[in-house]
Amino acid sequence: MQIVENQSQQIIKAGAKALKSGNLVAFPTETVYGLGADALNEKAVARIFSIKSRPTFHPLIVHISTILKITTWAIEIQDYVFDLARDFWPGPMTLILKRSNLAGNFITGNQETVGLRVPSHPVALNLLNEFESLGGLGIAAPSANKFGAVSPTNSQDVVEEIGSSLDKNDLIIDAGQCLIGVESTIIDCTKQKPQILRPGSVTQELISTSLGFNVNFSVKTNIKAPGVLDSHYSPKAKVVISSSANAGEGFIALADVPTPKGAIRLTSPKTIQDYAGELYIAVRKADHLGLDKISVVPPEGAGLALAVRDRISKMIQKNFG
Ligand code: TXA
Ligand code: MG
Numbered sequence: 359m360q361i362v363e364n365q366s367q368q369i370i371k372a373g374a375k376a377l378k379s380g381n382l383v384a385f386p387t388e389t390v391y392g393l394g395a396d397a398l399n400e401k402a403v404a405r406i407f408s409i410k411s412r413p414t415f416h417p418l419i420v421h422i423s424t425i426l427k428i429t430t431w432a433i434e435i436q437d438y439v440f441d442l443a444r445d446f447w448p449g450p451m452t453l454i455l456k457r458s459n460l461a462g463n464f465i466t467g468n469q470e471t472v473g474l475r476v477p478s479h480p481v482a483l484n485l486l487n488e489f490e491s492l493g494g495l496g497i498a499a500p501s502a503n504k505f506g507a508v509s510p511t512n513s514q515d516v517v518e519e520i521g522s523s524l525d526k527n528d529l530i531i532d533a534g535q536c537l538i539g540v541e542s543t544i545i546d547c548t549k550q551k552p553q554i555l556r557p558g559s560v561t562q563e564l565i566s567t568s569l570g571f572n573v574n575f576s577v578k579t580n581i582k583a584p585g586v587l588d589s590h591y592s593p594k595a596k597v598v599i600s601s602s603a604n605a606g607e608g609f610i611a612l613a614d615v616p617t618p619k620g621a622i623r624l625t626s627p628k629t630i631q632d633y634a635g636e637l638y639i640a641v642r643k644a645d646h647l648g649l650d651k652i653s654v655v656p657p658e659g660a661g662l663a664l665a666v667r668d669r670i671s672k673m674i675q676k677n678f679g
Contacts, residue, residue: 361513361517361529361530361532362529362530362531362532365481365484365531365532365533367484369531370481370484370485370488370531371488372529373385373485373488373489373529373531374485374488374489374491374492374494375492376527376528376529377394377395377396377402377485377489377494377497378396378489378492378493378494379527380395380396380399380401380402381402381525381527381528381529382394382395382402382405382406382409382524382525382528382529383395383485383497383528383529383530383531384502384513384516384520384524384528384529384530384531385481385482385485385499385530385531386479386481386482386513386531386532386533386534386536387421387450387477387478387479387482387499387536388449388450388477388478388479388482388536388537388538389450389477389509389536389538389539389540389541389542389558389559390501390502390509390510390511390536390538390539390540390541390638391501391502391509391510391511391512391513391515391516391536392421392482392497392499392500392501392502393406393409393410393499393500393501393502393516393520394421394485394497394498394499395497395498395499396489396494396497396498397418397420397461397465397494397495397496397497397498398460398462398494398495398496400462400464403418403464403465403498404464406418406498406499406500409520409523409524410500410503410504410505410520411504411505411506412500412505412679413505414464414467415467415468416467416505416679417465417466417467417469417471417472417473418465418473418498418499418500419452419473419474419475419498419499419500419542420461420465420472420473420474420475420496420497420498421474421475421476421477421482421486421496421497421498421499422474422475422476422486422495422496423476423483423486423487423490424447424476425440425443425444425447425476427474427476427495427496428440428443428453428455428474429458430458430460430495430496431455431457431458431460431461431472431474431495431496432455432456432457432458432461432472432474433455433456433457433458434456435455435456435547436547436548436549436550436552438547438552438569439453439455439547441568441569442545442547442552442565442568442569443476445564445568446560446564446565446568447475447476447478448476448477448478448483449476449477449478449560450475450477450478450538450541450542450543450558450559450560451475451542451543451545451558451560452473452474452475452542452543452544452545452556453473453474453475453545453547454471454472454473454544454545454546454547454548454555455471455472455473455474455547455548456470456471456472456548457469457470457471457472458472460495465498471548473544474496475542479533479536481531481533485497485531500679501541501679502516502519502520503515503519503520503592503678504519504520504592505678505679506592506676506678506679507519507592507678508592508593508637508638508641508642508669508673508678509540509541509638509678510638511535511536511539511635511638511639512532512534512535512536512639513530513531513532513533513534515638515639515642516530517530518642535635536635537635538558538559538634538635539634539635539636539637539638539639540558540559540634540637540638540662540665540666540669541556541558542556542558542560543556543557543558543559543560543561543565543665544556544558545565545573551571551573552565552569552573553573553574553575553576554573554574554575554576555575555576556665556668557575557664557665557668558662558665559634559662559665561660561661561662561664561665562574562575562660562661562664563660563661575664592641592642592645592678593641593642593644593645593649593652593673594645595608595641595644595645595649595650595651595652596650596651596652597641597651597652597654597670597673597674598651598652598653598654598674599653599654599655599656599670599674600653600654600655601615601618601653601655602618602653603618603621603651603652603653604618604620604621604651605619605620605621606620606621606622606649607621607622607649607650607651607652607653608621608622608624608640608644608647608649608651608652608653609621609622609623609624609652609653609654610624610625610637610640610641610652610653610654610655611626611654611655612626612627612628612633612655612657613626613627613628615655618653621653622644622647622649624640624641624643624644624652625637625639625640625643630657630659630661630662630663630666631662633657633662633663633666634662634665634666637666637669637670638669641673654670654673656670
């Protein structure tokens with residue numbers, strides 16, 4: 359495995375070539391780092407599942423370079439899909455669509471749908487363009503963490519998660535810290551009315567304004583995330599919602615909430631954007647410090663705060679992909 363900090367065109371081209379030859383490339387997106395494989399290469403995609411210890415029925419997002427590629431991967435597309443894509447792509451939004459024949463069972467976990475996203479991070483877009491210039495059609499990429507752990511938002515965290523499982527021909531492209539810090543908004547677009555399955559920084563309000571009608575967030579999905587897997591959970595600490603914490607316990611809250619006496623402040627974000635950007639770093643810090651418990655005061659309100667609360671509740675349920 360090679361980690362490259364330099365994002366020159368030469369490195370991006372090498373990344374695209376590695377993907378096309380069936381190797382894996384971890385790369386930055388504006389949300390979190392992804393672990394990429396050629397979405398048409400079953401063997402390479404199988405390695406992603408094995409490295410992540412991810413159940414094979416848990417589908418992967420296919421990353422594409424442009425809205426024009428939607429019809430390569432999806433069929434029977436609702437009109438509103440193009441409105442959403444025009445307004446929010448490239449960006450932190452994944453659309454679940456009825457799959458075309460190209461999207462194999464090894465990507466979709468045997469479902470009739472496929473998740474598509476055009477990321478806005480310049481390195482990700484550049485990699486996609488180079489990959490497509492070699493004949494590639496899409497990069498399948500989940501977050502570059504072990505199943506059950508929080509997503510990595512910088513390349514050191516990618517190394518910590520999966521570095522030891524990568525081969526010498528695989529690559530990690532480093533571009534510093536991800537700006538957004540929580541995963542993309544996922545929207546089920548298979549029905550007449552879209553439904554948000556995972557909240558993110560393309561918010562319910564933005565989506566509803568774009569479409570001119572109300573779009574709801576519902577956790578109902580036919581993806582069955584397995585409830586129990588003993589190992590790999592991050593944070594290892596027990597996460598609780600509380601504004602009090604005992605001495606020696608971790609504490610996460612907006613900057614204006616005082617730290618309980620003796621508690622270990624893991625982050626003090628001043629804004630909701632900072633809260634999203636720092637949440638995963640803070641819980642990794644708790645793991646590094648070997649803390650047993652983290653008290654979290656979730657942010658209130660709508661918008662991105664909904665995504666932050668969603669990820670906090672996933673930490674409490676220990677339910678990460
Ligand atoms: O921001 C992101 O979305 C990042 C970056 C790397 O793009 N990716 C990411 O991938 O978070 P992953 O695999 O960790 O989470 C994707 C989620 C999974 O929970 C998966 O079940 C869901 O998207 N998903 C993917 N394809 C789906 C489909 N066809 N139907 C329903 N859910 C799907
Ligand atoms: Mg994930």
